[in-house]
Amino acid sequence: NLTVYRSKQxxxxxxxxxxxxxxxxxxxxxxxxxxxxxxxxxxxxxxxLSAAAAAGSDVIQPxxxxxxxxxxLYDATHYLAELATIKKLxxxxxxxxxxxxxxxxxxxxxxxxxxxxxxEGVMGLKDSLIGLDEIPEEARNKIAxxxxxxFAYDLFFHHKGSGDxxxxxxxxxxxxxxxxxxxxxxxxxxxSSG
Numbered sequence: 345n346l347t348v349y350r351s352k353q354x355x356x357x358x359x360x361x362x363x364x365x366x367x368x369x370x371x372x373x374x375x376x377x378x379x380x381x382x383x384x385x386x387x388x389x390x391x392x393l394s395a396a397a398a399a400g401s402d403v404i405q406p407x408x409x410x411x412x413x414x415x416x417l418y419d420a421t422h423y424l425a426e427l428a429t430i431k432k433l434x435x436x437x438x439x440x441x442x443x444x445x446x447x448x449x450x451x452x453x454x455x456x457x458x459x460x461x462x463x464e465g466v467m468g469l470k471d472s473l474i475g476l477d478e479i480p481e482e483a484r485n486k487i488a489x490x491x492x493x494x495f496a497y498d499l500f501f502h503h504k505g506s507g508d509x510x511x512x513x514x515x516x517x518x519x520x521x522x523x524x525x526x527x528x529x530x531x532x533x534x535x536s537s538g
Contacts, residue, residue, distance in 0.1 A: 346393065346407060348374070357403065360392050376403050426526035427514065431497045433529075434460035440532050447528045448501075453521060456509070457502035499525075 345359035356372030367388055371379050378401070386395040397408035433441040445458045499514045501521065514522060 346404075348407060350374075357407070358392060374403070377401055423523045423526035426529050427499060427522065430525060430529050431460050431499060434458070434499075435497065440529070440536070443532055444525065444528055447532075448521075448525055451524060451528075453524070454503050455501050455521065456504050459500045459502070459511075460497050461500055463496055463498050 346357040347354045348357055349355070355374040357375045358372060359370045361368055361370075369383050369386075369392060378399075382396045382399055382401060383392070385399060386392045393404060393408055393411070396404040430441070430444065432438075433444065441458075448455050448458060499517075499522075500511045501514075501517050502511050503509050
């Protein structure tokens, strides 16, 4: 539903619901303009807010503009890039790392703990880039740093199970779990920045 506050009292603009696959919408008294036409052009898998804004509904525009300006989008196809950031949080013992552990635990996907462990054999990348004079030193340092966080450390997930459970590294963890963790990380970062 979408409720606006033009005074201290809330005003319902609309309430969209789905019961047994049947979607319906109820409009509040403050929703002015075309209603049936806007509802008719709204697909089952899209937001009414988006459809109404695209159609130029004046009553929706302030809410749509506020949300469009304040929501950070995260390209889900690149969620693995967020894992390097998560590794840094765990290595630096950041409070958000513990929040991520709690979130993944409460997501009830069978994980009750996380850890970051150092991998072997990739720490000398910067030295191997030194001979490449065409790469500026600053770029070599950046490449080495990104590589270190991406490959020198690995995330481990502790799964509940019989006895003490078991640990899985990120290569053996499901893509869904890693995507959820990346989403949680982005959400916490957004919430912490207001």
